[in-house]
Amino acid sequence: MIRTPLRPLARVLRAREKGENPDIIEAENRRQRNEANHDAMRDRAEGRLLVLGAMFFCAFVVIGARMGTLANTVPEEPRATAVGNPIIGQRSDIVDRNGRILATNLETHSLYAHPQDMIDPESAARQLASIFPELEEEDLIKRFTGTRKFVWVRKQLSPEQMQQVHDIGSPGLLFGPREMRLYPNGPVAAHILGGASYGREGVSSAEVIGVAGVERHFDAYLRDPANEGAPLQLSLDLTVQAASEQVLAGGMSIMNAKGAASVLMDVHTGEIISMVSLPDFDPNNRPRVLTDGDQSDSPLFNRAVQGVYELGSVFKIFTVAQGMELGLINQNTMIDTKGPLQWGRFRIRDFHNYGPSLSATDVIVKSSNIGTARVALMIGAERQRGFLRSLGFLEATPVEMVEAPTGAPLLPRNWSEISTMTISYGHGLSSSPLHLAAGYASLLNGGTQVTPTLIKQDGPQNGPRVVSESVSTRARNMLRQVVVRGTASFGEVEGYAVGGKTGTADKPKPRGGYYDDKVISTFASVFPADDPQYVLIVTLDEPSENSGDKPRRTAGWTAVPVAAEMIRRVAPLLGLRPDVEVLEPVGVTLTSNG
Template identity: 55%
Template sequence: MIRVPLRPLARVIAARNQGIDPDVVDAERRAAACRLRRAEETRRAQRRLWLLSAVFVMGFGAVAGKMAVISASDVPQQEQSATADPLRAHRADIVDVNGELLATNIVTSALYVETRRMVDPEGVAIGLANIFPDLEAEALMTLFARPGNFHWIQSQVSPEQLQAVHDLGQPGVFYGPRETRVYPQGRRLGHILGGSRFEREAARAAETAGTAGVELMFNERLGDPERIDEPLRLSIDLRAQNAMRDVLAQQMERFDAIGATGILMRADNGEIVSMVSLPDFDPNDRPAPRGPDADQLFSRASQGVYELGSTFKTLTVAQSLELGLVNPETMIDTRGPLQWGRFRIRDFHNYGPELSVTEVMEHSSNIGTARIALDIGIERHQEFLRELGFFDPVEVELPESRSARPLLPPRWSDLSTMTISYGHGLAATPLHLASAYATVANGGLRVTPTLLADAAMPTEADRVISERTSGMVNRMLRAVVSDGTAGFADVEGYEVGGKTGTADKPSQGGYAEDRVIATFAAVFPASDPEYVLVVTLDEPEDRSGPVVRRTAGWTAAPTAGMIIRRVAPVLGLRPQSRQSDPEIPGMALAGGRG
């Protein structure tokens, strides 16, 4: 039996008194109560819906925010920059004076792993070790076990290697794009360009920075985003560079020398057309500074400090001519040996009681040059060499050269002046010598060596000697080749002038008897020099005859002649008639040691 709840009696009586059916009143009451319940339920549902919407909005907002942060940030880097600067992934090209490419970028890939995403670390290690010969599986496993999720594997990966990595099918192995610096000429410009490396790396880019040479000197210029499309143009002529390196390598092997240097410079403004130092290195695979091939990084041209022998006689004679102390025909006492305290200065041969200044140059007389230097005096001699740049490092665009300071005598005496006058007692780089010869040969205006094309010309403010003195010196240099110790440097049609220099190498507080630095400093054409060439061979030995010959006349001079024969046509110099030149004696080299 279902019990029906009773209606309130008071409401029934009140309805009847008003003549209203109590059932209608009760139905209206129930309808009103139902509406109130529905309204409350609607409000409750709306509140729940708004709350749920807010939760969904907050959740999806957090996810979207995290995705935005991830997309706008790099994968953790191996190297964090100390600054907030963006990575400069691009770098300007370097070209030679004719626009030939010397350094550029190519797109490659870098390989890295995220260990948290790996499924089979051991399989990854074995697979990568099989692809990259320089990697070992055990070393990779040790790397994967280190703290952190992100680890670099290879900075540069070839397309073939990248495909092999893809074929592994291993999760957790990733690659990022790179612009890798490459040097198409390889070893031929190693000491000039220097090389580069990745300085800052991220997963999607890496910033390249120079490590030495022109790359380091012009690091900011090459990485400037506003000048990326503007190549850095050097004064180097790649054709001359290739020719010089080929000749030096050939002659270095022929004379069993331990090193060789060649510098070709424009005489008028000091632009370096070619500069070679052997042994050299490939900047694409730069040796470690302390590795077994570290000696290849040393540039004999701009860093090597040597006594350069009788090539200094040209500078001594030039100063004496400028001061009016001598002229080319002045007779100089060459009786020897020249005694100075307990020291004796000798000549390679006995040249008789006296020689003219020109003959002192031709026969390379130490005694004659020492007497000329004594008349100049210590202070004037020092000042002249200072003007020519022998007291400071060479100001060339190579950071390494800044440490190559000439070695000067601790106490500059009369004896120092005499020995330095013929190239002993002061050590400098071959680049110092090339600059000095360009100054003396170009009419007397000091030049500063440069590796940049379109260098400024010197002005009268740079004058060191007069044009008249320069002309006399050039004629003497020509005589040294046509009649003196440098006959093997003569090249038909190119009027070569120059001076030989053979310096014993220092050894245990003295000088070695069988090891020399052989140097030849040349100008051509001698009547109006356009180029200066300095060639240096370290410990050369000519064993083609019955006795071993080490002097520059037999080693450096013929090497210079071979270089001029190769590069002069490349530089646009046309051979001239030699009708006015005297015949070169067959045994001209026997005159002196040089």
């Protein structure tokens, strides 16, 4: 047995010496210790209660503040959040320069199936095939009766189709919410917008991604949630675009052309107001890419951007303008036009015999190949190449479209003297109508370089100077004379001083050489010529005007009338007031009462 010593030992020993009972001392000591422990525990408990009370007070304050905040906010439907990387289905709208919708999103549904839940797969397949003619009944039955537990049936449904599927009553047919890209104007501006499709897909949402045009180029911007749904505003004018397409389609039909393109550009800002390529397509139902044959025959091919052609005599104004800029000639300088011009085994001829010489202005007005070639010889290959580079003809246009890099110009391997002469009148170098629009805008706006853009601008670009203002003015006067008394006489539009240059180039064969009866006809115009605001390029592929005894294919008979009608239609839409001559009243006598 272990005995526990009594406490406190010193008092116990003194008590024993005195004959007192030590148990009383130990009991008293135990009582005192218990009272001390009780007081310590009470203090600790009171401290804990104080801390807990403070915590409850703070919690009630936070909860009360949060309840007050929620009471002052607009109620919203709660949304469930998913774990992982969600599919972003939102995509910003695309609008024209006036805020009108070009592309937007529409809430729709997809249709998928759980075959294991179907009561009668064959009947469901038969009824689905009757609702959707593009689906084959046999294929649906095979998919519904196989081992798969999930089957996509259709990615998009209209409300009417959704109701028809709902009426089938099969528990294995299910709907999933999603967004689809909608182009409310159909084929209007189809090549510019391009189109969209689905990327990652789920039963409750789908990722909408751009596949071509500005939809593809600005895909990251349109899908960025940081933009908070702000639309992408283009430089296009929807009304002008629709009118341009209508006129060009009519001209293409009348002139029996295989295809057509037009570009309308602001000469100061570089904004593309309208850009048309025909034939076109509906981006709501984008066709498939051709797997064989010539891709330029596809309606997806953008002739204004991707189509590079020898554009012919529309290049002559660049040569004469550079000659004036270098001080080699002026508008009245007489140029030797005796022909043919011989260079080795090559002979350069004019369409007509214009006599021994023409002024520089008449070289443009009458479109003399020989006269232009002689000016080019004075300029030289290096200076010609540098000038065309400053106008953007030696590289693809930087316009904001994914197709732009594919429209790089075709340049001669060896920029020889004969290349210098042929390029001066638009042969030996292939470029797109958009290149030509940018070149004419840079030359005629006062002489400063502009870059074509599809984004609305705040003001003029004020790029590097390519020619002086005086040369730019003289070039405009020359182009005006082409319409007044030259090859573009059908381009006159009453009230608008139109200036321009025609160009007719034989179409090259795929394996070399040129066709005898196929041309690319182009009219490059500026209006008003005295105060240029817009450049318009119209190009027709293989046109033929057949109202006379013989087919007429030159630009003066084909592209020019189409461009004139387009200017007549769109100039008022652009806010340009016609300059109408005010005539004095005839047969009226003015009197006064005084």
